[in-house]
Amino acid sequence: MRIIFFVVILAAGLMYSYVAFTNLDFLTMTGRLGPGFFPRGIGVLMVVFTLWSMSAELRPSAAEGRSDVGGYAGQVALIMGFGVAYVLSLGLIGGIPATVIFLFVTLSVLNRNRLLQNGLVALLVPAAIYVLFDRLLNAAIPEGVLPLPF
Amino acid sequence: MDLFADLWMGLSVAISPINLVYLLIGAMVGMIVGIIPGFGPAAGLAILLPVTFGMDPIGAVMMLAAIYYGAMYGGTITSILLNTPGESATVASTFDGYPLAQKGRAGPALVMQAVASFTGGTVGVILITLLAPAFSHVARNFGPPEYFLLALLGMLTLIVMIGENWKLGVLSALIGFALGTVGVDLETGQSRYTFGSAELIGGIHFIPIAIGLFGLGELYFAFYRGLHRIGSGSIAQYDRKKGFWPDLADWVDTKFTLVRGSILGFVVGVIPGAGATIASLMAYSFERSFSKRPKNFGKGEMAGLVAPEAANNAASSGAMIPLLTLGIPGSASTAVLLAAFLLWGMRPGPLFMTQNPEFAWGLIASMYLGNMALLALNIFAIPLFVQIIRVPYRILAPIVLVICTLGTFSVSSSMIEVYLMFTAGIVGFFMRLYGFSPAALVLGLVLGPLAEEALRQTLTISRGSFWIFLERNGSIGIIVTTAVLLLVLPLMQRIGRRAGALKQGTVSEAEDAGV
Structure with missing residues (x-):
């Protein structure tokens, strides 16, 4: 590598x-x-x-004494893959829905067997980001093919 | 007396209610950035930079600067309670910080690190106040040849500090320089490396690259090292009611340590490329040689915690001198700060303090206030930060990825920049993995266009002769300074490494973190 x-x-x-x-x-x-x-x-x-x-x-x-593949290379590939899917989905379904789905799916893999905790993080973090970016800072969030109803 | 008048004017700018709010937010965010392992101030600054675009420039820079020096305070909390440095400059604080916590003295260690950080930060700002105008005065006659040499000095010192991987450091810097040449050549109007793309005409923006390299790249690297598998169960406990405050012996034993660490840290911080990590390791090494109980170092000696803490905070203040007065960022974090200045149309350098006195002195005055706020936050908000430490990295990481992505998009509503940021993140991960220097790349990207412009102006003035660099006093002074630094810096690095040899495990952490 x-x-x-x-x-x-x-x-x-x-x-x-x-x-x-x-x-x-x-x-x-x-x-x-x-x-x-x-x-x-x-x-x-x-x-x-x-x-x-x-x-x-x-x-x-x-x-000598050096291995190319070590550490948690599989986990890095996993989070990179989720990241790429997230970025590609931004333009399709919009920033906030894509963030909810990305967080829930990623946390379901990384933070297993904690459905309630993962669900809460996946909902509360995008909500906080929406308030901060859209309402307080007036910063742009990617819009999907269908805009948000609010 | 002018000095006090300038400082008073700066204070009147900094103390406005909205600027104080920004300052407090910056201090708080800096603490949080410092606490999260694998997430340094450069990443925090790059990610928060887009958020500041709607703000008044003075308030925004005050906030960004507070994130920068606030991270030094926050990084130590995890060093003491978790034996994991929040960022590379707080590696030395684990040497005695964690053993103190293991002995049941986590409370006094947390309070003393806050006091040491405050002392280092404040001594640093006092020295900036006294020395920055003098630096500006000396550099006032600088022209294009000197600006080119200064940019070269900034790059060379950083590369020397990379150590045995210096070839990869040079290569990283060259990649940064190459990225800096993309876009329209301002002198001739000719497009370079745009390949017909309208998106690239304005050049490759700094923010997506910095967020990608320092935000995503570091996040991936933290995953590679298995940080997401570390739980919060090993946090050292402390009692806020009993034995929380330091005793008299702690204060008496470390009163000179505070002064020595602060002054040494500041001096090292002023040198571009040396940085807070080397300053803290050197301070630890020197303090051990000064101590009457050198054998206690590494086993929970308060002076072993206080010295590096005072030094890393003083160094972060010291690094503001070359940034403000010469326009040289000595590290990745100050490169992001320089980019912030440039985005707001201000170019730090010899004339910066005279042309933008409200801005420069407002920033300096805000650092006094910021350090006071951080002292209070550090002592009284520790339970809050302990709660943040308890959030596992596997939960924090996806949130950081989301903030990096949406933060990048918010800069210019461009998906191209988001793709660029992700590419930089993946490249940044491999750079860290294979010993390259993301910091040198970012410095090359920031300094490259400035260096090219200065070099072309210089050779136009001299009609193509490079002898001009040896015909001007300013240029000769910078060449001599560079030569001296190239000799001195490896020695400083060796002293730092020797201090680190005490704790082999944590040293590899320091080396991992790079310069």
Whole structure:
């Protein structure tokens, strides 16, 4: 996993550098430093440092005593998955209903066998957020396809 | 006398009823942010920043600053009662704080940490009051070359403090710089890395990235470490009626510790990149060497709690000096504060205090009041915070995720920014997991555009010659300062680590938390 992360950064660095060298001018028409000056330097340094870090990573001694998958990786994937589903549902059913459902489902998995507690949190937290954001701060909350009746 | 007139003017701004309300809310939120493990002041500031957009800028910055230094107070409560630092700057407080609680002295430990935090915070603000105008005066002749070098100094010191993972720190900073170049180039009007998207013309906004990295990224990392599986059953008990207050010996033994910790913390805090974590660990180490009972350290010695507490609060005040007078944020939290200033159209730097006296002195004056409010909150609202500690992380985490999401959306009603925040959260998790530095990325994102603008102006002035950096007194001064700091900072880090070696478990916690 670690090396994949480096490969992703390397790919991003190469693409960033490519655009800097091909699409962005080093100097302006008047001879001043152009929009490509800074990105070119950053892009080259990004690629150099990623390769340097990767070469250290690929040495056999680097892998000794280190495990890529450890801790509670499954739980992290679970909460990330719930998070993504929550964000995608915001535009469909609206901020407050999506929050109620997200909290109830997530808590049902993380905080098992406490139905009443989970239900109360899933209702009271969105209610408090609605009052704070919508009524007190006049801040926007995502609206779904059907707006809230209140 | 000007100093007192300025401070008086600042006090008259800070003491308005609405600003006092904001200050109290900030102090309270800061305490709560400090209490929640894996949720530092940078995350708290980033998440609360959108909420402040409807407020008057002075009140908003007072509130954000109170969250920043309030977190230092709150983080210690869990260090003492749960042996879990609320945030990295309170790691050293577990060394003697928790053993004190185990000995049945949780009450005196809680009161003494509040007093130490108040002393450190107040000494820090007094020193800001005295020194900030002098710093501003020295930096008044700075031009683009000096601004570029200052941005570089801020980055370099942070990267040096990352230690053996410095290459990954540089890479993190470069990613931040790269993100900072997205959008329209202000000098030529040419689009950079927008790929035809109208959403990216204005650049990548700081807030979704900061919320993602420090809010969601830290939350995922806390899950990875299994924080959601820790219950609240191991909270140390204390009795508010019997043996709650410190005895005379506690006060007498620690009176000089308070002063030493505060001054050392402030000095370390002023140095960009050093931060409150190193300050508290250094203060602990120094105090042990000063003590007549060094063998008692780690077993419940009050001075071992008071020194790091005074130091981390003084350091958080000290970090305001480079921020206000030079425009350099030395840490992730102060980078978020700098972003807040920039969002309100104010650019901290040498002229900031003379051009915005009401704002600057209002903020400084509010820090005196904020520390008083936090002292009272710390002593008299402990039962409330203990109730918050009892809420398991598995319940808090989904609520934090919701606040991060809706807070990001509220900034500009854009789902794109929510997607960006989630992506930053996932990237932030892997960065923490693999030893990268989210703080360096955020600093790069904030300082990158400023550094690019300054460098282009500098090279235009010098007609492309880099020798200009060696022809100006200000530039030479900054280069020398940078060189000295690059030598001194690793030594400071080593002293801090040696202090941490006392408690191996908690040190790995400090290293986990990063700089």
